[in-house]
Amino acid sequence: MNVLHETRIDCPYCGEENTFLVDRTIKEQQYFEDCEVCCRPIDIRVRVSANGDCQVEVHSEDD
Ligand SMILES: [Zn+2]
Numbered sequence: 001m002n003v004l005h006e007t008r009i010d011c012p013y014c015g016e017e018n019t020f021l022v023d024r025t026i027k028e029q030q031y032f033e034d035c036e037v038c039c040r041p042i043d044i045r046v047r048v049s050a051n052g053d054c055q056v057e058v059h060s061e062d063d
Contacts, residue, residue, distance in 0.1 A: 005054055007046075012060040014038040022056070024048050032061075 004021045011018055016037040023029070027048050032041040043059040 005052070007054055007056050009042070009044065009056055009058045011035040011037060011040070011042055012058050012063075013040045013042075018042070020044070022046050022048070022054050024052050024054065 003024055005024050006019060007022050008017055008019050010016070013035060014037050016035065018033070018036050020033055026046075028046070030043070030045045033044055034040065035042055041061055043061060043063065045057045045059070047055045049055070
């Protein structure tokens with residue numbers, strides 16, 4: 001399986017779709033990625049299960 005997994009998320013600010021890559025070797029991660037459309041920092045939380053499925057949650061900065 002590919003280590004990098006392409007994931008789509010909706011920006012919590014403007015609702016536009018963003019695509020980013022998840023590194024599946026890291027089981028739990030949290031980071032900020034700027035929205036491609038409104039450039040606000042999206043709080044992204046990712047959990048990777050044993051079979052490589054990614055669960056992605058997005059929050060706005062003030063959540
Ligand atoms: Zn946005």
